[in-house]
Amino acid sequence: xxxxxxxxxxxxxxxxxxxxxxxxxxxxxxxxxxxxxxxxxxxxxxxxxxxxxxxxxxxxxxxxxxxxxxxxxxxxxxxxxxxxxxxxxxxxxxxxxxxxxxxxxxxxxxxxxxxxxxxxxxxxxxxxxxxxxxxxxxxxxxxxxxxxxxxxxxxxxxxxxxxxxxxxxxxxxxxxxxxxxxxxxxxxxxxxxxxxxxxxxxxxxxxxxxxxxxxxxxxxxxxxxxxxxxxxxxxxxxxxxxxxxxxxxxxxxxxxxxxxx
Amino acid sequence: xxxxxxxxxxxxxxxxxxxxxxxxxxxxxxxxxxxxxxxxxxxxxxxxxxxxxxxxxxxxxxxxxxxxxxxxxxxxxxxxxxxxxxxxxxxxxxxxxxxxxxxxxxxxxxxxxxxxxxxxxxxxxxxxxxxxxxxxxxxxxxxxxxxxxxxxxxxxxxxxxxxxxxxxxxxxxxxxxxxxxxxxxxxxxxxxxxxxxxxxxxxxxxxxxxxxxxxxxxxxxxxxxxxxxxxxxxxxxxxxxx
Numbered sequence: 001x002x003x004x005x006x007x008x009x010x011x012x013x014x015x016x017x018x019x020x021x022x023x024x025x026x027x028x029x030x031x032x033x034x035x036x037x038x039x040x041x042x043x044x045x046x047x048x049x050x051x052x053x054x055x056x057x058x059x060x061x062x063x064x065x066x067x068x069x070x071x072x073x074x075x076x077x078x079x080x081x082x083x084x085x086x087x088x089x090x091x092x093x094x095x096x097x098x099x100x101x102x103x104x105x106x107x108x109x110x111x112x113x114x115x116x117x118x119x120x121x122x123x124x125x126x127x128x129x130x131x132x133x134x135x136x137x138x139x140x141x142x143x144x145x146x147x148x149x150x151x152x153x154x155x156x157x158x159x160x161x162x163x164x165x166x167x168x169x170x171x172x173x174x175x176x177x178x179x180x181x182x183x184x185x186x187x188x189x190x191x192x193x194x195x196x197x198x199x200x201x202x203x204x205x206x207x208x209x210x211x212x213x214x215x216x217x218x219x220x221x222x223x224x225x226x227x228x229x230x231x232x233x234x235x236x237x238x239x240x241x242x243x244x245x246x247x248x249x250x251x252x253x254x255x256x257x258x259x260x261x
Numbered sequence: 262x263x264x265x266x267x268x269x270x271x272x273x274x275x276x277x278x279x280x281x282x283x284x285x286x287x288x289x290x291x292x293x294x295x296x297x298x299x300x301x302x303x304x305x306x307x308x309x310x311x312x313x314x315x316x317x318x319x320x321x322x323x324x325x326x327x328x329x330x331x332x333x334x335x336x337x338x339x340x341x342x343x344x345x346x347x348x349x350x351x352x353x354x355x356x357x358x359x360x361x362x363x364x365x366x367x368x369x370x371x372x373x374x375x376x377x378x379x380x381x382x383x384x385x386x387x388x389x390x391x392x393x394x395x396x397x398x399x400x401x402x403x404x405x406x407x408x409x410x411x412x413x414x415x416x417x418x419x420x421x422x423x424x425x426x427x428x429x430x431x432x433x434x435x436x437x438x439x440x441x442x443x444x445x446x447x448x449x450x451x452x453x454x455x456x457x458x459x460x461x462x463x464x465x466x467x468x469x470x471x472x473x474x475x476x477x478x479x480x481x482x483x484x485x486x487x488x489x490x491x492x493x494x495x496x497x498x499x500x501x502x503x
Contacts, residue, residue, distance in 0.1 A: 042309040042391040044344035054297035060344025087315045087386035137343040142296040
C-alpha cells in the first residue's frame with residue numbers, strides 16, 4: 001500500500017518543532033509508556049510481550065539441534081527474524097518478507113549477536129556433531145510507531161528468560177540459557193527538522209531519516225543503523241547518543257526487574 | 262488424528278487427564294479492542310491457546326479481480342506464529358493454514374452482512390500465538406469479536422467450538438494430548454442465536470449417535486462462549502476509548 005504523506009502533517013510537525021513541542025505533547029526526548037511482560041506464551045522456550053504506546057510486539061525463542069558449521073565445530077548459532085504481518089497495520093500486505101521486516105530482524109539480530117551476550121561455545125552439545133540453534137522470532141501485532149525499540153526490548157527479554165529444552169531433545173537437563181548482558185536499542189527519527197526519541201506513528205509518517213543505536217551494558221556501541229532518506233551531522237549524532245545512553249540504562253533496569261520476578 | 266487408543270486419556274474415575282468431565286470445556290477468556298492499529302480486534306485465550314484477531318476495513322478491494330459487484334469479500338489469513346508450537350514453524354503460508362483461512366473466510370461471509378459493502382474488502386487477520394489444539398475454533402471466535410468491535414454489521418455472532426472422541430467416549434473440547442491420540446475431532450462454527458452452523462470440519466471416526474452427542478456438546482459450549490463474547494464487547498464499550 002502506498003503511504004500518503006500529508007503535506008499538512010509535515011508542516012504541523014515543523015511548526016511544533018519550532019516551539020519545541022511534539023504532536024502528542026511529549027518533550028523531545030520523552031518516551032511513551034512502556035510495559036514489559038515475560039514468560040507469557042506456552043510453547044515458546046522464552047517469550048516477552050512489549051506494549052510501547054500503541055505498538056504491541058511479542059518475541060518468542062525456540063531451540064533446535066543442528067550440525068555445526070564445518071569451520072566452527074564447537075559453536076552453536078543464533079538467528080533473529082521479524083515478521084511485519086498484515087495484522088499489525090493497514091499498510092502491511094501479505095507476501096514474502098518485505099525489505100522493512102528483513103531490516104528490522106537484522107538490526108535487532110546484530111545488536112544481540114555483536115554484544116556477545118550469547119557465547120556460541122556454550123551452545124555446543126557434541127563438538128562437530130550437535131549444537132543448539134537459538135531462534136528469536138519477533139511478531140509485530142500492532143504498529144503504532146517505533147517498532148525497532150519495542151522489538152529489540154522484546155527480543156532480549158525473551159532471550160534472558162529462555163530455558164534450553166534439553167530434556168525434550170534427550171541431551172541432558174533443562175537449564176536457563178546463559179545470557180551475559182542486555183543490549184538495548186534506542187531509536188530517533190527526524191520530525192519537523194529535528195531528532196526526537198521514540199517516534200510515534202505520525203512522526204514516522206511525516207518525518208525523515210531514522211537512527212537506531214544499540215548499546216551494551218558497558219555503554220559500548222553494538223549496532224548502528226541509519227534508515228530512510230536524509231542526512232545528519234556529527235553533532236546531532238553526539239546529542240542523540242547521549243540520550244540513548246540514558247534511555248538504554250532505564251530499559252535495561254526494566255528487563256532486569258522483570259527477570260527477577 | 263494421530264494414534265488410536267494406544268494412550269490412556271481417561272482416568273479410572275471417568276474424568277479426563279486434566280481433571281475435566283467429558284462435557285466440560287477448558288477455561289476461556291476474551292478481550293475486545295486489544296490492538297490500537299486495527300479497526301477492530303480481539304484476544305481469546307482458550308485453555309493454553311492464545312489467538313489474536315484484527316479487522317481492517319471495509320476498504321477498497323484490490324486487485325480488482327477479487328471484487329464482487331454485489332457484496333464485500335472477506336480476506337482471512339490464519340497464521341501460526343513461529344514460536345506457537347513445540348517445534349518452530351517456518352514463517353509463511355502452508356497448505357494447512359491456506360485451507361483453514363479459506364473455510365474460515367467462507368464461514369465469516371455467511372454471518373457478515375456483506376451485501377452492505379459491494380466491491381469492497383474486509384481483512385481479517387488471525388494470529389495464533391500459542392497453540393494447544395483447537396486453534397481454528399479459537400481463531401473463529403476471536404475473528405467474530407474483532408468484526409463486532411470494528412462495527413461491521415452481522416446477522417449473528419459465530420462461535421468456534423470442537424468436540425471429539427477419546428477412548429470410544431465423546432468429549433467436549435479436545436486438548437493437545439486428546440487431539441494427538443484421540444479418535445475423532447469435530448470443529449464447528451455455530452451461530453448462537455439462530456442455531457445455524459457456518460463452519461464444519463471433521464476427521465476421525467464417529468458413529469451417527471456419537472456425532473449427535475458431539476454436536477449437543479458443541480451447542481452447549483457455544484452458548485457459554487457466546488456469553489463471554491458479549492461480555493467482552495460490553496466491557497470494551499464501557500472502557501470507551503476509540
